[in-house]
Amino acid sequence: MLRLEHITVSYDRKIRAVDDISLEVGQGEFVGIIGSSGSGKSSVLKSINLLVKPIKGKIYIDDVDIMSLKNSQLRAVRREIGFVFQDYNLIDRSSVLDNVLVGRLGYKSSFHSMLGIFTDEDYKRAEKALIQVGLSEKIFERSDQLSGGQKQRVAIAKTLCQSPKIILADEPVASLDVSTSQNIMDYFKTINEKKNITILINLHDVNLAKKYCNRIIALKRGKLLFDGKAGEFKDEFFKEIYE
Amino acid sequence: MNSLKKYMNNKRIYRYSYLLGIFIILIYLGYKVDFSFIRLYKGLPSMMDLIERVLKPNLLYSKEVIEKLIETIQMAIIASLMGLVLSLPFSLFTANNITPNKLLGSILNGLFSFLRTIPSLIWAALLVSIFSIGKFSGIIALGIIGFLMSLKLFREYIESIKENQLNSIRAIGASSIQVLRYCVLPYVFELSVSVFFIVLETNIRAAAILGLVGAGGIGQIMWKDLNHLRYDNVATIILILFLTILAIDLLSLFIRKHLNKKNIKFTDIKEHKRFQICKIIYMPMIFVVLLYIIFKSLDIDYTRLVLGIGQGMDIIRRMVKVDISYFPKMIEGIRESFFIAIFATIVGGAFSLIFSYLTAYNTSPKRTISLIFKGYINILRTFPPLITAIIFFRGVGPGPLAGAIALSIYTTGVLTKMYSEVLENTQRNIQDSIIVTGATRFQSYIHGLLPHTFPSFIGLLLYRLESNIRNSTILGVIGAGGVGTALTINITWRNWEKVGLLLIGVSIMIIIIDKLSQYLRKVFL
Numbered sequence: 055m056l057r058l059e060h061i062t063v064s065y066d067r068k069i070r071a072v073d074d075i076s077l078e079v080g081q082g083e084f085v086g087i088i089g090s091s092g093s094g095k096s097s098v099l100k101s102i103n104l105l106v107k108p109i110k111g112k113i114y115i116d117d118v119d120i121m122s123l124k125n126s127q128l129r130a131v132r133r134e135i136g137f138v139f140q141d142y143n144l145i146d147r148s149s150v151l152d153n154v155l156v157g158r159l160g161y162k163s164s165f166h167s168m169l170g171i172f173t174d175e176d177y178k179r180a181e182k183a184l185i186q187v188g189l190s191e192k193i194f195e196r197s198d199q200l201s202g203g204q205k206q207r208v209a210i211a212k213t214l215c216q217s218p219k220i221i222l223a224d225e226p227v228a229s230l231d232v233s234t235s236q237n238i239m240d241y242f243k244t245i246n247e248k249k250n251i252t253i254l255i256n257l258h259d260v261n262l263a264k265k266y267c268n269r270i271i272a273l274k275r276g277k278l279l280f281d282g283k284a285g286e287f288k289d290e291f292f293k294e295i296y297e
Numbered sequence: 298m299n300s301l302k303k304y305m306n307n308k309r310i311y312r313y314s315y316l317l318g319i320f321i322i323l324i325y326l327g328y329k330v331d332f333s334f335i336r337l338y339k340g341l342p343s344m345m346d347l348i349e350r351v352l353k354p355n356l357l358y359s360k361e362v363i364e365k366l367i368e369t370i371q372m373a374i375i376a377s378l379m380g381l382v383l384s385l386p387f388s389l390f391t392a393n394n395i396t397p398n399k400l401l402g403s404i405l406n407g408l409f410s411f412l413r414t415i416p417s418l419i420w421a422a423l424l425v426s427i428f429s430i431g432k433f434s435g436i437i438a439l440g441i442i443g444f445l446m447s448l449k450l451f452r453e454y455i456e457s458i459k460e461n462q463l464n465s466i467r468a469i470g471a472s473s474i475q476v477l478r479y480c481v482l483p484y485v486f487e488l489s490v491s492v493f494f495i496v497l498e499t500n501i502r503a504a505a506i507l508g509l510v511g512a513g514g515i516g517q518i519m520w521k522d523l524n525h526l527r528y529d530n531v532a533t534i535i536l537i538l539f540l541t542i543l544a545i546d547l548l549s550l551f552i553r554k555h556l557n558k559k560n561i562k563f564t565d566i567k568e569h570k571r572f573q574i575c576k577i578i579y580m581p582m583i584f585v586v587l588l589y590i591i592f593k594s595l596d597i598d599y600t601r602l603v604l605g606i607g608q609g610m611d612i613i614r615r616m617v618k619v620d621i622s623y624f625p626k627m628i629e630g631i632r633e634s635f636f637i638a639i640f641a642t643i644v645g646g647a648f649s650l651i652f653s654y655l656t657a658y659n660t661s662p663k664r665t666i667s668l669i670f671k672g673y674i675n676i677l678r679t680f681p682p683l684i685t686a687i688i689f690f691r692g693v694g695p696g697p698l699a700g701a702i703a704l705s706i707y708t709t710g711v712l713t714k715m716y717s718e719v720l721e722n723t724q725r726n727i728q729d730s731i732i733v734t735g736a737t738r739f740q741s742y743i744h745g746l747l748p749h750t751f752p753s754f755i756g757l758l759l760y761r762l763e764s765n766i767r768n769s770t771i772l773g774v775i776g777a778g779g780v781g782t783a784l785t786i787n788i789t790w791r792n793w794e795k796v797g798l799l800l801i802g803v804s805i806m807i808i809i810i811d812k813l814s815q816y817l818r819k820v821f822l
Binding site: 152170181216 | 459479
């Protein structure tokens with residue numbers, strides 16, 4: 055369902071953050087992308103929904119070349135791809151509900167969203183999404199009142215509200231403690247298994263990747279170093295990645 | 298062992314030579330602004346006399362004052378609102394992370410930073426000669442200042458929104474309008490209340506002096522009383538002004554502090570939805586009512602307005618044809634303003650280092666001393682320097698000295714307040730780490746807090762320099778030195794070609810100083 059062909063990303067046209075990477079990910083896979091900082095993990099993930107534009111290569115989602123799409127068509131693609139950030143990026147001053155409803159924006163006309171009108175259907179989805187991440191009692195809380203783990207769960211609920219086919223998560227647990235990290239990863243796992251949503255997740259903790267993902271992709275200096283089943287990932291690779 | 302000693306010695310020599318350098322500069326500047334202890338000493342009796350007379354306010358006069366005061370407050374509030382409302386759409390165009398057109402954004406930014414260099418008093422003086430004497434000119438002048446100030450605050454705030462935050466909305470498939478509505482506006486709306494109060498604090502001070510050029514408000518009667526030597530009346534005005542400004546500052550502080558905590562609690566989703574619909578209905582209504590109030594109180598005479606705009610265009614056309622022959626005069630004035638500003642910044646900086654030690658709770662030897670200084674500092678910084686300059690004017694006569702001292706006092710007040718707050722907000726550990734070695738509180742300030750917070754002090758000092766440069770250009774309006782004297786004379790005589798040259802000169806000086814200060818902040822902080 056997702057295919058990257060010879061993707062190359064460079065921010066200054068000199069150093070290649072991502073260097074000629076090709077990948078194919080099927081429906082319902084849970085892929086962990088690992089690598090040290092600066093290895094190009096974020097750039098790969100961000101190029102999938104074109105937050106970062108590759109200088110070379112092609113990206114296909116359901117066999118549609120998304121780099122050739124017009125702006126409005128690209129937005130239609132983006133609304134089916136959830137993106138979870140390391141630093142949550144919630145609107146601090148708005149309530150949890152407002153933040154989750156933001157996930158419905160891609161489905162709204164400009165006029166309706168300008169006025170802030172959401173349908174009953176939208177509200178139901180938002181409520182359901184919050185129940186799924188176990189935060190239904192915080193629904194009217196201001197989001198800057200929440201803890202880090204709770205904020206990340208709101209961000210996940212937001213992406214669920216998009217009814218996505220793919221969820222991309224850029225180091226979603228990097229600023230959380232060990233048990234909260236596991237808790238968040240559990241939510242991802244459940245979403246992946248129950249809804250058959252494809253998940254690509256950047257992690258710097260190899261153990262977490264081995265524990266939760268079916269497939270591991272390792273990057274080093276923008277190049278693909280390993281791509282295979284989580285069980286096949288050996289400790290030798292580990293050394294090679296981080297040396 | 299020896300090398301260590303040498304190292305420390307060298308460091309000390311460096312430090313002392315820096316201090317010596319600053320001291321020499323200060324003496325030079327003192328010479329340039331005609332500083333003399335003898336003159337100050339000789340002027341002391343007449344200043345004391347003035348203060349003595351000021352201490353006997355004529356309370357019977359308050360009724361008249363209150364009337365004008367209400368007009369002043371009204372002017373400040375309306376102008377701040379007007380500026381705020383206008384600046385909102387512009388901020389979306391000028392913030393470089395969300396602007397739809399980068400080129401348009403930078404053109405607008407250039408234009409606005411040029412306009413921002415013109416002080417409110419000069420705006421008022423210009424507008425008075427366009428639209429005739431009265432509060433309309435004053436409101437427009439303050440409106441312009443309010444607009445430029447809030448625009449800058451909004452723009453900086455929007456630019457500080459993280460790229461990822463914007464991306465998180467874009468990643469959902471939102472259009473750029475939706476990004477504005479759901480990512481930028483929630484921040485900006487909440488910010489707008491504090492921006493309003495920040496602007497109001499500035500505008501109320503400015504409104505108090507606009508009367509000097511005939512732009513309405515309390516300054517008008519103050520100027521009249523000053524010229525008639527009715528110091529008892531002046532005292533009443535100053536006292537009432539002081540209380541008003543203090544009240545507005547406190548109100549502003551209170552509201553801004555409690556704003557962050559407010560949040561409407563909903564019990565179920567239906568209620569939330571109802572609230573959203575109410576918002577759709579009420580927000581435009583509030584907006585329209587605000588606009589109506591603004592227009593109503595502007596009291597616009599349309600034939601006069603059209604005439605004024607015609608005159609304004611004419612004036613601008615003449616200003617653009619700058620009178621180059623006036624160049625030497627301009628340089629002379631600008632140099633004097635520059636010297637006054639630097640002098641005030643250095644003197645204010647030196648005093649505020651000492652005062653901050655006595656003012657901050659955590660360094661002050663006694664809590665009562667700290668409280669006394671806090672009150673004292675607040676008095677110093679409440680008055681616009683122009684009013685303080687009037688007092689010194691009586692003592693030391695016209696010329697740059699009165700302006701330099703007035704501005705030094707104002708700088709001391711503001712800087713002490715800011716820096717003592719920095720000291721109070723510094724982690725306790727910094728101070729404790731010195732105290733645990735058995736040092737005194739004073740030593741913990743000199744060796745711990747001061748070096749630790751010195752970069753922030755320099756930052757604040759540079760901000761003060763930027764503000765002082767602006768203030769020093771208007772001191773001349775009352776004859777206290779600098780380019781302002783030439784500026785007001787030429788505005789009164791309608792020598793627009795000369796005014797044009799002076800304004801450009803002032804702008805260039807201010808922009809250079811701003812850039813320099815930005816650069817220094819980047820290098821040292």
